[in-house]
Amino acid sequence: MNISTFSSLINFRRVVITLTLSWLTLFVLLPHLMVLLTSILSPDSEHLVVWPITLDNYTRIFEPIYANIFWDSLLLSGTTTVICLLIGYPFAYFLSNMTPTLRVVLLFLMVVPFWTNSLIRIYAIKMIIGKKGIINSFLLTTNIIDTPLQILYTDFAVVIGLVYILLPFMVLPLMASFDKLDKNLIEVGRDLGASAVNRFIHIILPLTAPGIIAGSLMVFLPAMGMFYVADILGGAKTLLLGNVIKNQFLVVRDWPFGSAFSVFLIVLMAALLAIYHRANSYIQQKGGLDDENL
Amino acid sequence: MTQSAFLSFNSVSKRYQNQEILREFDLTINDGEFFTILGPSGCGKTTILRLIAGFEQPDHGCVVLDGQDIGNLPAEHRPTNTVFQSYALFPHMSIYDNIAFGLKMSGVDKAEIKQRVHEALSVVQLDGFENRKPHQLSGGQKQRVAIARAIINRPKVLLLDESLSALDYKLRQQMQNELKRIQRQLNITFVYVTHDQEEALTMSDRVLVINNGQAQQIGTPREIYESPVNLFVARFIGESNIFKAKITQCLDNYQYIAEIYGLQWKITADHKFAVDEHVNVILRPEDLRVMYSEDAPQEPGFVGKIIERNYTGKTLDSVIQLDNGHILGISEFFNEDDPDFDYNINQKVWVNWVHGWEHVIKADER
Numbered sequence: 001m002n003i004s005t006f007s008s009l010i011n012f013r014r015v016v017i018t019l020t021l022s023w024l025t026l027f028v029l030l031p032h033l034m035v036l037l038t039s040i041l042s043p044d045s046e047h048l049v050v051w052p053i054t055l056d057n058y059t060r061i062f063e064p065i066y067a068n069i070f071w072d073s074l075l076l077s078g079t080t081t082v083i084c085l086l087i088g089y090p091f092a093y094f095l096s097n098m099t100p101t102l103r104v105v106l107l108f109l110m111v112v113p114f115w116t117n118s119l120i121r122i123y124a125i126k127m128i129i130g131k132k133g134i135i136n137s138f139l140l141t142t143n144i145i146d147t148p149l150q151i152l153y154t155d156f157a158v159v160i161g162l163v164y165i166l167l168p169f170m171v172l173p174l175m176a177s178f179d180k181l182d183k184n185l186i187e188v189g190r191d192l193g194a195s196a197v198n199r200f201i202h203i204i205l206p207l208t209a210p211g212i213i214a215g216s217l218m219v220f221l222p223a224m225g226m227f228y229v230a231d232i233l234g235g236a237k238t239l240l241l242g243n244v245i246k247n248q249f250l251v252v253r254d255w256p257f258g259s260a261f262s263v264f265l266i267v268l269m270a271a272l273l274a275i276y277h278r279a280n281s282y283i284q285q286k287g288g289l290d291d292e293n294l
Numbered sequence: 295m296t297q298s299a300f301l302s303f304n305s306v307s308k309r310y311q312n313q314e315i316l317r318e319f320d321l322t323i324n325d326g327e328f329f330t331i332l333g334p335s336g337c338g339k340t341t342i343l344r345l346i347a348g349f350e351q352p353d354h355g356c357v358v359l360d361g362q363d364i365g366n367l368p369a370e371h372r373p374t375n376t377v378f379q380s381y382a383l384f385p386h387m388s389i390y391d392n393i394a395f396g397l398k399m400s401g402v403d404k405a406e407i408k409q410r411v412h413e414a415l416s417v418v419q420l421d422g423f424e425n426r427k428p429h430q431l432s433g434g435q436k437q438r439v440a441i442a443r444a445i446i447n448r449p450k451v452l453l454l455d456e457s458l459s460a461l462d463y464k465l466r467q468q469m470q471n472e473l474k475r476i477q478r479q480l481n482i483t484f485v486y487v488t489h490d491q492e493e494a495l496t497m498s499d500r501v502l503v504i505n506n507g508q509a510q511q512i513g514t515p516r517e518i519y520e521s522p523v524n525l526f527v528a529r530f531i532g533e534s535n536i537f538k539a540k541i542t543q544c545l546d547n548y549q550y551i552a553e554i555y556g557l558q559w560k561i562t563a564d565h566k567f568a569v570d571e572h573v574n575v576i577l578r579p580e581d582l583r584v585m586y587s588e589d590a591p592q593e594p595g596f597v598g599k600i601i602e603r604n605y606t607g608k609t610l611d612s613v614i615q616l617d618n619g620h621i622l623g624i625s626e627f628f629n630e631d632d633p634d635f636d637y638n639i640n641q642k643v644w645v646n647w648v649h650g651w652e653h654v655i656k657a658d659e660r
Contacts, residue, residue, distance in 0.1 A: 184382040187349060190369040191376045192396035192447065202395075206386045 032266075039259035048255050057260035066244065066261075073241045076155060076230075077223035080162040084170040084219045085212065087163070092174035092211070096181075110168050122161050122232050129157055129233075153235035161229040166222060170215040177211025210280055217276050221269050241265055300325035300483055301346065301451055306355035306365075308341055315341045316507045318355065323451075323485060328477050330486045330498035334530070338507040339487045343453050346485060348372040360450055375444035376453040379460065381436040383428040389415075389439055390424040396447040414442040417476060434465045438472075445480060452477075454486045458493060470496050491531045495519060503527050521564070521653055528576050528655070535582065535622050537575040538657070541567045550654075555618050557594045563654035572657035579611065579625035581651045590644035598622070600641040612637055614645060 039057055044050040060066070095103055113121060128134045129151040136148040151157055181204065189199040227242030241261070248258030303321040307314070315338045323329045331339040344350040345357055348369030357365045364372055375396070384392050393414055397407045415421050418438035428436060437457065444452055454473075458466045474497055477484045488494055494501050495515040503510040503518060503526075510530075511523045522528035525536065542558065543551035544567070552561050554575060561575060587597065598616035614622045622645060628635060637643070 182380075182382060184378055184380055185384060187369070188376075188378060188382045188384070189395075190349070191347060191374075192443070193370050193399040194395070195370060195399075198399055203384065 035259045035262050038255050039263050041256050043254045043256050045253070048253065054256075057256045058264070060257060061261060061264050069239075069244055070241065072239055073224050076158055076162070076239060077220050079159050080166060080223045081170075081216050081220045083159065083163050084167050085216060088167060088170035088174055088215060089208075089212070092171050092178050095171070095175050096178035110171065114168070118165050119228055119232075121164070122229055125157075125161055125164060126152060126232060129160065152233060155234065155239070157233040158230050158239060161233045162223050162226060165226065165229065166219045169218040169222070173214035173218060174208065174211040177208040177214075181207050213276055213279060217272060221272060225265065299323075300360060301485070302358045303342070303345070304356050304358065306345065306352045306357060308345065308350065308353055314507065316345075316352075319507065319509070321502065321509070323483060324500075326481050326483055327499040328474065328484045328486065328497055330488060330494040330501045331504060332488055332491060332494040332501050332530075333504040335489055337504050339489075339504055340455060342504075343376070343455055343485065343487045346451060347374055347376050347453050373450040374453055375447050375449040376455060377437075377440045377444050377457045379456040381428075381433075381440045381460075383436055383439055383443075385428050387428075388424065389420070389426050389428070389431075392428065392439060393443045393446055395443065400447075410446055411442075414446040417445065417479065418442045418472075433461055434469065437461060437469060441473075441476065445476070445482065449482065451483045451485055454484060456488055456490075457486070459488070459490065466493070473497060495531070503530060505530070522576065522655070524655060525574060528574075528653075533579050533623050533625070535577045535579065537577070539573050539575045539654075541569055541571045541573060544569060552654075555596060555616070555620065557596070559594065560649055561652050561654055562650055565654070565656065567654075567656075574655050574657055576653045576655065577647055577651065579623045580609075580627070582622065582624045582645055582647050584612070584614070584624050584626065585644050587642035587644050593646060595644045595646035596622075597642070597644055600637040600639055600643060603637045603639065605636075610636065614643060616645075 038049055040053050040055065041049040042052060042054055042056075095106060098106070126133070130136070131148045131150075131152065133152070135151070136145075139145045140148065151160075185203055185207070186199055189203045194202065224240055225242035225245075227240055227246045230237070230239040230243050231246075245258050245261050245265070248254045248261060252258075299322045301321075301323040303319050305318040305320060306316055307318055308316045319338075319342075321342070331342055333339045341350060345352055346359075348364070348367055348371075352365050355365070356363045359373070384395065387395070390411055393411045394407045397410060402410075411424070412421070415423060418441050420435060420438050420442065423431075423435070423439070428439070431439065437460075440457070458469050458473075461469060470493060473484070473486075486494075486497065495518075498515055500512060501515055501518050502512045505526050511518050511527045513521075518527060519531055522531060522534075528534040528536065537554045539552040539554045539559070539561070541550050542553050545551065545560075548563050548566070550561050550563060550567060551558050552573065552575065553559075559575075563573070567573060585591075596616050596618075598614045600612050601615045601621075602613035604611045609625045609627050611623070611625045614624060616622065624645070626635075
């Protein structure tokens with residue numbers, strides 16, 4: 001490499017880094033700092049926020065009403081995660097054992113809905129499960145039921161929506177885990193007399209644990225914030241932490257409290273991610289979960 | 295060693311996606327022998343191993359082990375264990391748990407597992423490695439753990455799938471001796487699959503040479519090296535110089551006069567041949583006698599020149615181009631009379647061999 005191309009490479013790198021940094025500073029760091037600042041100011045009906053600085057917004061988070069919402073939110077996200085895992089795990093297993101062509105086709109089908117805005121897809125679900133939706137019309141006309149089922153505006157509807165939106169985030173890390181799983185190890189298990197159940201418990205499950213954890217986090221964390229799913233499918237109830245935040249900003253117009261709640265959620269997610277990272281590097285270092293740890 | 299059929303294939307056929315791998319294949323392996331299946335890649339040798347292990351089921355025919363047809367028994371129920379080429383140790387388990395896995399699966403009690411793991415580790419000379427993890431071991435150590443994990447179950451047959459090919463040369467030689475020692479010590483039937491003829495010759499009691507799903511020759515290492523039955527075996531096992539010859543005269547006692555490149559040679563065969571029949575005369579590189587042209591005795595011999603010389607340490611391996619254009623490979627040991635012995639490129643040489651060292655096969659056998 002001669003000097004001029006070398007120096008132009010350096011320049012190119014500098015330009016790219018500067019651009020990225022400015023972008024991140026302007027649109028990520030700055031807004032977050034503003035949220036952080038807002039979260040310690042006082043609310044005001046006229047000016048939205050005013051001095052003085054206070055920590056009241058943070059103490060309010062721990063009021064019982066929010067603890068309930070927090071608990072409900074955890075439950076909904078948790079249920080969503082478990083269902084995604086139950087559907088995604090076998091699906092990822094079959095995907096990773098398929099012929100390459102079939103696999104590309106199925107992955108493609110799974111990703112295609114992403115080309116449509118998720119808000120619109122949630123409205124589509126509403127059309128399907130609503131009182132006059134496709135499911136109810138079908139069941140009514142075939143006389144299986146005589147009053148329409150109440151699916152829409154229940155927690156169940158919210159879970160359906162969350163699972164629908166978030167399933168790919170479970171499948172992709174799981175598939176990566178299954179791809180990394182050495183198929184020889186399963187044959188070794190057979191060779192050493194392990195039944196199908198034992199092969200699953202002692203070999204497949206521990207070695208795909210990193211995928212399970214990654215997938216679960218990638219479903220669980222966003223699920224807590226997806227207020228529009230809860231708004232559209234769950235009715236006017238406040239179900240997710242995301243709904244609390246949205247309501248504080250847009251309905252109650254208590255920006256400092258909404259900001260404090262945002263910060264709280266960010267810290268919570270960061271903590272979960274840190275735990276994941278620790279767990280993952282522990283597993284990576286050992287190559288999988290230990291038998292005894294199961 | 296008892297000479298009884300212990301493991302046999304009776305007319306076994308196997309296809310994969312319309313490709314026939316084995317066709318009415320027969321095989322007999324004796325109890326307690328070190329049996330090697332040797333062939334180029336894609337010859338069907340791994341399929342044979344997988345049929346014994348139970349990873350594959352035969353389309354037709356039966357696989358009999360110790361008097362029982364195991365053809366349709368799934369792998370997890372067969373009294374066989376495999377040492378895989380890639381070791382395939384469980385990365386998430388300690389060495390102890392890796393080796394104990396088979397016993398745990400068959401519900402052996404903990405105290406006995408512990409004792410047998412220690413025994414197995416001492417057989418492979420890895421005492422004290424119980425708590426290590428696979429990623430902390432070298433290739434050779436992993437290989438030993440894989441062997442320990444297989445033999446601890448006291449299989450009737452131990453299957454080894456190119457188990458040494460991932461090791462470096464020195465370690466491979468060491469493990470060859472180890473495997474022989476373990477096999478003698480445990481007196482288990484070993485079936486070893488390899489494409490490495492040196493490995494096959496070194497370790498085996500008997501060797502099966504296979505090509506395209508067809509058995510070419512079964513015999514002791516000495517038999518297949520010194521008396522290959524066809525050109526495939528002659529070429530696959532070691533280096534061979536193959537001379538096209540024609541019988542010109544039949545003497546008694548399997549002695550013949552044959553014409554090779556216009557010269558008359560006296561040859562000895564183990565077949566009956568007729569005058570004018572075409573034969574192949576096979577000579578190993580170390581069986582040819584080479585002299586500088588000017589020193590050549592007054593005997594029939596081929597004349598040529600050195601076109602390549604390779605010093606290998608133990609031997610001087612040279613390539614000779616005869617005046618008629620044919621190429622010969624020769625391999626000569628250094629001797630104490632002349633330790634600096636060497637050739638120059640284009641050196642004129644004279645080649646013949648000691649009568650009786652040639653091996654003669656029919657020309658129509660490939």
